[in-house]
Amino acid sequence: xxxxxxxxxxxxxxxxxxxxxxxxxxxxxxxxxxxxxxxxxxxxxxxxxxxxxxxxxxxxxxxxxxxxxxxxxxxxxxxxxxxxxxxxxxxxxxxxxxxxxxxxxxxxxxxxxxxxxxxxxxxxxxxxxxxxxxxxxxxxxxxxxxxxxxxxxxxxxxxxxxxxxxxxxxxxxxxxxxxxxxxxxxxxxxxxxxxxxxxxxxxxxxxxxxxxxxxxxxxxxxxxxxxxxxxxxxxxxxxxxxxxxxxxxxxxxxxxxxxxxxxxxxxxxxxxxxxxxxxxxxxxxxxxxxxxxxxxxxxxxxxxxxxxxxxxxxxxxxxxxxxxxxxxxxxxxxxxxxxxxxxxxxxxxxxxxxxxxxxxxxxxxxxxxxxxxxxxxxxxxxxxxxxxxxxxxxxxxxxxxxxxxxxxxxxxxxxxxxxxxxxxxxxxxxxxxxxxxxxx
Numbered sequence: 200x201x202x203x204x205x206x207x208x209x210x211x212x213x214x215x216x217x218x219x220x221x222x223x224x225x226x227x228x229x230x231x232x233x234x235x236x237x238x239x240x241x242x243x244x245x246x247x248x249x250x251x252x253x254x255x256x257x258x259x260x261x262x263x264x265x266x267x268x269x270x271x272x273x274x275x276x277x278x279x280x281x282x283x284x285x286x287x288x289x290x291x292x293x294x295x296x297x298x299x300x301x302x303x304x305x306x307x308x309x310x311x312x313x314x315x316x317x318x319x320x321x322x323x324x325x326x327x328x329x330x331x332x333x334x335x336x337x338x339x340x341x342x343x344x345x346x347x348x349x350x351x352x353x354x355x356x357x358x359x360x361x362x363x364x365x366x367x368x369x370x371x372x373x374x375x376x377x378x379x380x381x382x383x384x385x386x387x388x389x390x391x392x393x394x395x396x397x398x399x400x401x402x403x404x405x406x407x408x409x410x411x412x413x414x415x416x417x418x419x420x421x422x423x424x425x426x427x428x429x430x431x432x433x434x435x436x437x438x439x440x441x442x443x444x445x446x447x448x449x450x451x452x453x454x455x456x457x458x459x460x461x462x463x464x465x466x467x468x469x470x471x472x473x474x475x476x477x478x479x480x481x482x483x484x485x486x487x488x489x490x491x492x493x494x495x496x497x498x499x500x501x502x503x504x505x506x507x508x509x510x511x512x513x514x515x516x517x518x519x520x521x522x523x524x525x526x527x528x529x530x531x532x533x534x535x536x537x538x539x540x541x542x543x544x545x546x547x548x549x550x551x552x553x554x555x556x557x558x559x560x561x562x563x564x565x566x567x568x569x570x571x572x573x574x575x576x577x578x579x580x581x582x583x584x585x586x587x588x589x590x591x592x593x594x595x596x597x598x599x600x601x602x603x604x605x606x607x608x609x610x611x612x613x614x615x616x617x618x619x620x621x622x623x624x625x626x627x628x629x630x631x632x633x634x635x636x637x638x639x
Contacts, residue, residue: 470553
């Protein structure tokens with residue numbers, strides 16, 4: 200604690216934001232003047248949990264935040280001549296000093312502990328896609344450009360990319376690449392892989408950072424999976440591997456295997472494929488998510504795996520043979536609107552279940568699955584992902600594994616909130632319906 204208090208003084212901090220996520224993965228925070236930090240580090244920062252969706256009922260609402268000191272950072276867009284603002288990402292506790300079971304970060308930490316007890320460190324590297332929009336004279340949101348995949352950036356976008364890299368570096372996040380994606384105004388940021396907890400913290404930081412940069416330039420950024428009909432959706436492909444507990448050896452690598460993968464990796468992949476339907480409400484958590492998961496836009500639809508086939512749900516990327524620690528599998532269905540703590544928790548748990556039970560892995564499908572008709576899919580025994588949030592929730596309700604991972608508290612609240620979201624969507628009358636049916 201003394202080291203942090205010294206650092207805060209050296210950094211001329213005057214305010215501190217104490218951050219956490221709600222059940223949806225939305226960043227929440229409380230701000231306190233720096234003179235309160237020492238007391239907060241000792242006793243926590245109390246708040247009303249009943250005000251956060253999915254957290255606690257009114258009669259059990261008292262919760263407190265406990266800062267994770269390793270997440271301390273200056274917030275680069277909140278620096279002033281008078282002083283700077285810093286942040287901590289926090290864990291949530293109940294009045295009796297126990298971890299709050301509805302805290303998404305705690306859910307992930309529990310699952311990570313189970314993996315570590317088996318001798319594994321779960322490492323992930325997400326590819327985060329998003330759209331940038333500007334407002335025209337009619338106050339409509341239009342993409343900032345009409346460019347496509349890997350096209351050269353305009354001067355304005357280059358400056359935004361510089362800001363993203365500089366700001367994320369302040370948070371200790373090493374950007375590996377920023378590039379234009381397929382859709383107009385669509386971009387992707389890739390940052391260096393790490394353990395699942397660190398990566399989750401970095402993901403919520405990345406989303407907040409890009410939003411702050413866009414706001415500064417009077418632009419709109421969205422991590423919505425399908426913001427515009429007819430153009431590609433935004434996904435968050437996640438590269439995954441298990442390392443030995445010392446963090447030095449990639450347990451997914453086997454030089455004698457045609458795909459370069461170990462039996463452990465195949466079991467892990469089999470577990471994810473086996474349970475994928477039941478974890479979809481976490482990986483693809485909105486009604487809008489399932490409008491991205493349709494054939495024709497390079498989004499996964501079929502439950503399969505492959506190396507060269509980008510229509511597969513799980514892909515085995517190619518890596519240089521002299522870099523065995525790069526061995527990994529890539530799950531392609533998650534999207535950037537998810538809660539990363541919960542997403543990585545269920546991804547890890549299903550993979551571990553595959554290892555423990557030695558779930559058999561189906562044969563790879565290297566053909567373009569979008570060209571398969573229903574008869575061919577049945578012949579090859581290839582299933583599809585849920586077509587809607589409602590279908591996904593029905594699968595989740597049948598899963599004891601997901602209940603165990605999330606815990607009764609969060610599992611029941613998550614299903615209730617997402618079911619209500621689906622029912623609210625069902626009541627909407629869209630412009631498409633008016634245009635199609637009004638004069639019927």
